[in-house]
Amino acid sequence: GQNIDQPTEMTATEGAIVQINCTYQTSGFNGLFWYQQHAGEAPTFLSYNVLDGLEEKGRFSSFLSRSKGYSYLLLKELQMKDSASYLCAVLDSNYQLIWGAGTKLIIKP
Amino acid sequence: GAVVSQHPSWVICKSGTSVKIECRSLDFQATTMFWYRQFPKQSLMLMATSNEGSKATYEQGVEKDKFLINHASLTLSTLTVTSAHPEDSSFYICSAISGIVTEAFFGQGTRLTVV
Numbered sequence: 001g002q003n004i005d006q007p008t009e010m011t012a013t014e015g016a017i018v019q020i021n022c023t024y025q026t027s028g029f030n031g032l033f034w035y036q037q038h039a040g041e042a043p044t045f046l047s048y049n050v051l052d053g054l055e056e057k058g059r060f061s062s063f064l065s066r067s068k069g070y071s072y073l074l075l076k077e078l079q080m081k082d083s084a085s086y087l088c089a090v091l092d093s094n095y096q097l098i099w100g101a102g103t104k105l106i107i108k109p
Numbered sequence: 110g111a112v113v114s115q116h117p118s119w120v121i122c123k124s125g126t127s128v129k130i131e132c133r134s135l136d137f138q139a140t141t142m143f144w145y146r147q148f149p150k151q152s153l154m155l156m157a158t159s160n161e162g163s164k165a166t167y168e169q170g171v172e173k174d175k176f177l178i179n180h181a182s183l184t185l186s187t188l189t190v191t192s193a194h195p196e197d198s199s200f201y202i203c204s205a206i207s208g209i210v211t212e213a214f215f216g217q218g219t220r221l222t223v224v
Contacts, residue, residue, distance in 0.1 A: 040200070040220070041217075041218065042115075042202050042216060042217050042218040043153070043215050044215075087152060087153070095141070099153045100152065104150075
């Protein structure tokens with residue numbers, strides 16, 4: 001079956017760095033997405049990786065290793081507004097988005 | 110970036126009535142639209158996938174006669190919750206993709222409360 005694993009919850013301190021991991025087992029691979037979702041709102045796009053390596057976009061970076069079925073989202077200089085759920089999703093061979101359960105990130109002052 | 114507009118943002122309806130939710134791609138042609146349901150503190154659950162001009166493909170456990178999906182054009186898909194019950198109360202989100210996928214664009218979501 002298809003499976004995406006990410007931690008349920010993480011806690012970090014304002015100004016620090018946090019890494020959210022995602023491992024996946026899917027039928028084929030056409031890219032991996034990271035989305036941010038605040039409670040009661042629709043997800044917002046953060047990143048898309050289809051090739052191995054690190055993609056940096058401001059305070060957020062995303063890494064992909066296709067051979068390991070592994071990705072991480074790195075958030076630097078954490079701000080209180082970064083408190084949200086972070087969803088990992090993989091586009092499989094049928095171009096279906098397979099979603100992880102999301103990681104709730106709690107930022108403390 | 111591309112915009113997907115979902116309407117209404119929230120709706121309260123009486124048990125037994127039907128509710129229609131619209132999802133429009135405003136500046137691109139959405140070849141495929143996805144409908145998700147999200148319960149509190151849970152991830153997105155795919156309900157169905159619809160391609161323009163063809164019948165929607167429903168996920169296992171989703172009643173196609175209860176959740177009617179129409180994707181009549183490349184810019185509009187609708188989800189109708191028929192004979193709604195309190196257990197249908199949830200956050201419904203649509204998503205659209207076009208051609209080569211590098212991003213899935215989401216609507217704002219619809220908070221449905223059935224009383």
